[in-house]
Each structure stands twice: as C-alpha cells, then as structure tokens.
Amino acid sequence: MLSNQFRITAVTAIAPITWGTTYLVTSELLPPGRPLLAAVLRALPAGLLLLALTRTLPIGSWWWRSLVLGTLNIGAFFALLFLAAYRLPGGVAATMGAIGPILVAVLASLLVGERLTLRRVLAGVAGIGGVALIVLQADAALDLVGVMAALAGAVSMSLGAVLSKRWGRPERARRFGRASTGPVPGLAVTSWQLVAGGLVLIPVLLLVEGLPSGLPDATAVSGYAYLTLVGTALAYALWFRGIGLLPVGSVSFLSLLSPVVAVFAGLFVLGEALSLGQVLGVAVVAASIVVVFTAPNVPARPAPGSATRPT
Known part of the structure; x- marks a missing residue:
C-alpha cells in the first residue's frame, strides 16, 4: 500500500510535469513572439477562475502577502524567464533555473527551519548536472544579462516557494462580503497569487509587447486554454498544496521533472532524437529526486520569528 507521503508527492509532481509541456504547446499552438501575452x-x-470557485478574498496582511507571493511566484518569475529565454539558448536558461532546489534548501534553512543537509546539497548539484546533460548544447553561448535574468528568476521562484511555506494559509478570510472563520481553502490562496501575478505582468506586457492586433485563432485559443486550465490553475493549485504538506526543500526537486518531460514530449510528439547524454541526464535527475525523498525525516528547527500556521 502506498504511503500517504508518496501519494502527496506523486500528486504534486503533476505540476512540474504539466509545466514541462509548456514549450511544446507554446511552439506548436500559440502565435510566435508573444510570451508575455501567454503569461x-x-x-x-486562471486566478479569476479559482477566485470565482472559492469566492474568498484576503483580509488584513494577506492583501500584501498575496501581492508579494504573486509577484515572486508568477509576475517577476515569468518576466525574468521571458528575458532569459530571449537572451540565452533554452538549454542555458533551463540549466540556470535548475539551481532552484539548492536555493530553496538554503532559504528553507533560514526561514522555515528545515535542515540544510549534505544529502540535499549534493542532490541539488547532481540535479543541475542532470539538467545540463538533458538540455545544454555544446555550442551554447552565454550572455551576462540573460544569465543574470535566469538566476534572478530562480531566486524569485525559490523565495516565493519558501515564503509560501512560512506563511502557510490564513486563519480567516472574507467570503465575498462577509467574514468567515475556519481553514481558508488552499485554492483561494492560489487564486490570490495568480491574480496578483497577472496584474503585475500587465504593465510589462503593454511596455514590451503591446496588445495583439487581432483575435487569436482556434488553435491559439486551445493552447491558451490548456495553459490556463491545466498548466496554471491545476498545476499551481497542486504545487502550493504540496508545499504546504511536504518539506519545501524536497518539493523543489520535483521542478527538475520539467526539462525531462519537455525532452520526452519532443521525442514522442515531434519525433526528436534522444542522445546517450540525455538518457544519462534523465537518470541523474531521477536519482537526485529519489535520494531527497528517501532521506530520513529530520525534525525542522524553529525558524527565527516564525509562528505555527495551518497548512
């Protein structure tokens, strides 16, 4: 019988798995040169949909917390990801992003009291190497601005993940006009972040890309619908649920599944070849995830200034 932690981990892994299909959907279904519009x-x-389903608004400090989390996890991360992808080959950007698990491990030790173990650090280094084998090309060029954007994007999402763990869920919220008590649904907190992140991105879209001149065709609509419903609403709901239930330093390693899925999507859908180096990279990434999730449970130490909150 599968353990409860394994089930939670498997469900959380659906998020990075769906994110791994983003490149394929974007390249095959969406209009070219509009990454910020897609973001x-x-x-x-997605945020408005979840908000309509939960009918719950933040109160008090959760207004600014939602803005902070939405900016880190969605708005700033998507914008920096766009800049990195524009200035760097995709393999370089993905490899830079793979430092996320190590960043999360360090931040989690400082902000939520999770132990910074040698096992987790070594697994993080191996994960970076595995992703590099999967996506990095020998002739990949470096660009300082692109590298800094990729690193800043990794820092942004890592800090957002750790703060999501530290702050948990609020004890109270406002249910469309009336105060409510009891546990606030995780979907509500996810909706607040997505709405905030989307609003943060709108000025960037207007300044960098501008609005499209016409309506999208049926193919683009299907692509946007998939990214909205599956790649964002479902994926982020499962991702933040996993962060609430599991050590955030462990959950972060699941993000390494995205480049793996992207490679296999290209293999099965586009008929791309899989090299021996990529096979080795997939094995290394899988091993790093297994090593982290099979580690003995180490009690977290209290983080400075932290308080217990429901998750």
Whole structure:
C-alpha cells in the first residue's frame, strides 16, 4: 500500500510535469513572439477562475502577502524567464533555473527551519548536472544579462516557494462580503497569487509587447486554454498544496521533472532524437529526486520569528 507521503508527492509532481509541456504547446499552438501575452493569459484568467470557485478574498496582511507571493511566484518569475529565454539558448536558461532546489534548501534553512543537509546539497548539484546533460548544447553561448535574468528568476521562484511555506494559509478570510472563520481553502490562496501575478505582468506586457492586433485563432485559443486550465490553475493549485504538506526543500526537486518531460514530449510528439547524454541526464535527475525523498525525516528547527500556521 502506498504511503500517504508518496501519494502527496506523486500528486504534486503533476505540476512540474504539466509545466514541462509548456514549450511544446507554446511552439506548436500559440502565435510566435508573444510570451508575455501567454503569461498574462495563463495567470490572470486562471486566478479569476479559482477566485470565482472559492469566492474568498484576503483580509488584513494577506492583501500584501498575496501581492508579494504573486509577484515572486508568477509576475517577476515569468518576466525574468521571458528575458532569459530571449537572451540565452533554452538549454542555458533551463540549466540556470535548475539551481532552484539548492536555493530553496538554503532559504528553507533560514526561514522555515528545515535542515540544510549534505544529502540535499549534493542532490541539488547532481540535479543541475542532470539538467545540463538533458538540455545544454555544446555550442551554447552565454550572455551576462540573460544569465543574470535566469538566476534572478530562480531566486524569485525559490523565495516565493519558501515564503509560501512560512506563511502557510490564513486563519480567516472574507467570503465575498462577509467574514468567515475556519481553514481558508488552499485554492483561494492560489487564486490570490495568480491574480496578483497577472496584474503585475500587465504593465510589462503593454511596455514590451503591446496588445495583439487581432483575435487569436482556434488553435491559439486551445493552447491558451490548456495553459490556463491545466498548466496554471491545476498545476499551481497542486504545487502550493504540496508545499504546504511536504518539506519545501524536497518539493523543489520535483521542478527538475520539467526539462525531462519537455525532452520526452519532443521525442514522442515531434519525433526528436534522444542522445546517450540525455538518457544519462534523465537518470541523474531521477536519482537526485529519489535520494531527497528517501532521506530520513529530520525534525525542522524553529525558524527565527516564525509562528505555527495551518497548512
């Protein structure tokens, strides 16, 4: 019988697995050269949909916390990801992003009291190497601005994940006009972040890309619908649920599944070849995830200034 932790981990892994299909959907279904438009149409409609389902608004400090989390996890992360992808080959950007698990491990030790173990650090280094084998090309060029954007994006999402763990869920919220008590649904907190992140991205979209001149065709609509419903609403709901239930330093390693899925999507859908180095990289990534999730449970130490909150 599967353990409860394994089930939670498997469900959480659906998030990075769906994110791994983003490149394929974007390249095959969406209009070219509109990544920020895609980001806004992913985040804002998904957030509004979840908000309509939960009918719950933040109160008190959760207004600014939602803005902070939405900016880190969605708005700033998507914008920096766009800049990195524009200035760097995709393999370099993905490899830079793979430092996330190590960043999360360090931040989690400082902000939520999770132990910074040698096992987790070594697994993080191995994960970076595995991703590099999967996606990095020998002739990949470096660009300082692109590298800094990729690193800043990794820092942004890592800090957002750790703060999501530290702050947990609020004890009270406002249910469309009336105060409510009891546990606030995780979907509500996810909706607040997605709406905030989408709103943060709108000025960037207007300044960098501008609005499209016409309506999207049926193919693009299907792509946007997939990214909104599956790649964002479902994925982020499962991701933040996993962060609430599992050590955030462990959950972060699941993000390494995204480049693995992207490679296999290209293999099965586009008929791309899989090299021996990529096979080795997949094995290394899988091993790093297994090593982290099979580690003995080490009690977290109290983080400075932290308080217990429901998750």
